[in-house]
Amino acid sequence: MIGKSIYIWDVNSCFGGKVSKIATELKNAGFDSAVLHSSNLVYWRDQKRVDLISALKDAGIETIGGAAVYGADPIGEAVAAADICNDYGLSAFVFDAESKFDAVPNSDHAAEELLQKFREQSGARIGWCWWAMYQSPSSRGVWHPVSVLRSAMAIADFGMPMMYWNWGDDPLSAVRYAEESWKQWRAVTDKPIVPIGRAYHGDGGIVFPESITAFYEAVVKFGAAGVCWWSLQNALALASSGVWDALIALPSHAQQSDEPIAAETAVVRINRINFRTMPQVTTHTVITQLPKGIQGKIIEIKQDGNNVWAKVQIEGWMAVKHNGQTLVDLR
Template sequence: MEVKAQEALLGVRRVGVTIQRAQAKASARVYGHSHRALHLRDIDLPEVQPAPGVAGIALRTAGGDARHHAHRDRRGEDARRHEVQLESHTFLPTCPADRVLICGFAILPALRRNRCELAAAEVQGDMRAPTTKRRPAGRRPWATTRSRRRVPHARTAPLALLAALLIVAVAFSGTASAGGKSHSPFRGQGMWIWYVSKSSGGKLSRIAKKAKRHGIRTLYIKSSDGTNTWDQFTRPMVKFFHRHGLRVCAWQYVYGSHPKIEAKRGAQAVNKGADCLVIDAETEYEGRYRAADTYVDKLRHKIGRKFPTALASFPYVDYHPAFPYSVFLGPGGSRFNLPQVYWHAIGVSVGEADRHTIRTNRVYGRGIYPVGQTYRDPGGRPTRKQIRKFRRLAISFNFHGISWWSWQHTTRKQWRAVGDQVSKGVSGVSRGGSNYPVLSKGSKGDLVVWAQEHLRGAGAHLGVTGYFARKTYRAVKRFQRKHGLRADGAIGAHTWRKLMRVKPDTIDWSHKGSGPGKLSPAGSPAAPRSASLPAVRDEIPPTGRH
């Protein structure tokens, strides 16, 4: 199976495995020792930071506890050989920080004085045990007969291998936690590529070299447009960039007319080896809650609930009351948020664009990784100073990653600004504890939809209309009194923080039955009433990016 080594070791806490006698009979014959049924108990997978460096997993067996701590930032030393302390058999995935698709593992016995030397095995694509030179039957390649007698638990290695494979099957189905605080493929700087043929002359080697020179860690490459696949996104291209230490995210522009086919196109890009998938949904999806729900459900069915996906859309949620943010960023939807913060095209300062984006996006609870602007809009082109300011504010606002639209539009001066050393944020600037949207009687739009779904999750008998009317006002006051807040009936910063701790009771607008965390009441509409509202304004003039 293909391994996403940077993401797969997070989020798993504990796995219980029992190995029965029948599963080890063959290994007993191979290694010539009498078989005794053993139980591998309490396989403990602590939270591990798999990158940068080498990550390990602790395996507690019936004979003891072994733990290998993550070794990080091994760029200045030989990360393939190092000493570790072991007490029993240990399953050690090894994940070099600069190789996304490489992960190996080794199963090591406890040796005399509980010391051994680890030689990390690497595997490309498929997870296989490290190859060893065959020796006469009855002698293990890693332990002499004498050491086997001294260490009775050495005979459990075949069983540990079986347990390790089970662990891999579970652990590699997960990725970094939602919110982007862990090592996600969106961390660091990224650059969007619309046409590969118009980026550095279409030469992959030149693209890789330029990206590395300017500190670009992730390439966002277009893979499809609506129902049409773009043949520029191929498995060999993905593998080429992986060999050069770059992450590759596929991005697709979606319209909502054929959501099932669009979901299929996204899954095809994932199957070509993409590290993540970005959904570029804009004007065409305004008001299309049913299409959005159908797309999300179909996509997750094909790629799994944990694969890293992101929404790239309008930055100002309050300007687009009919856009289904609550579907794309809700339970089961995109796990990351990449708003298009094109400050120059919007016509505001970098700081104002960032603050407005944070205020209206943070309530969806997804990590914000804004997309910055390098392209020329009708009013001109962002300056080098503005690009540096955007990067410094990203540090102040605690954005764990940013990216730029786009490669083919970026000038030499702008490339220098993207690659300049920036290590400090802007003094005195932060997200702010009060920078939340305020909803009250008369408010309408998807922010109200999201608040109503949370109020329902808190026990309110409330319809999801997208309109803040009398029933919503009363539900808010009851919620506030219950949680010791000032019962003014308005949803401000304090009420939002309490609401966001509630699991939302979301509506299945696609009418395909109830899914996890979703309800589909009989006779419920295909969209909230607010889905018919027009946009307040298009803060970003059309870029023609699709």
């Protein structure tokens, strides 16, 4: 479970550095998990961070490790992260790879080596934190080496794109940014995605409470496995502008209703149906068209008003019912 999550970087900047207070406030705010982040694996074992692990666990909050990695010594970084997970019983570790990692020679191989070694050393789940987009949505010019993402997501259990919207600060801009990021990541991997949303000012943008809400609602509709926010210290610093209250208002994993799967197989009943990367009607998310009679084992069902969607084993979505018309039989 990741669910409703948030990064914690500078423990001393959160509720006066009182670990019991941090855990209590996160629990009261409905957070299911927290990522304890460090800018370097060498300094991860800061005593305040270690103390916070116990407090979070006592509060029933999933505790996840996280650190920036740089790729020059992938084996050393893997062993250090695995030792942290093993020593403190962390359920997962998130590797944050950015410009310095991308710039090392054979960075795709470094990503593979890092995660494979970690897998050998620890049973904790692997998260890969990377850029929201690897190419320009308009020109398709390359911004970041997509080979790194491919190599990492071949091994990682879930991906965490840094969707810190900066195409504008309003809700629509936040949604547009999330949609493009989701599309680019889905072109590379079908593994669970946990978007990281903006809860801070900087890097070309500022955050408004209404944009937090719109972003959250959008990525949940896309099929996010959880939603994380950067970061607790920033959100608290912006409390007077409503940022912290906006995060509190988001539902926890326990509050989200899991719809039961009412059927096992989907069978296309119309001539052909669009097969999509996400459960929504937007033309650019179409993968292909499935012909009448094709069957697929159902993994998940979602309902949105008069629309019903079925996710089948080949990792995509088809509309079961649209505007009241049944398109696919569920058996």
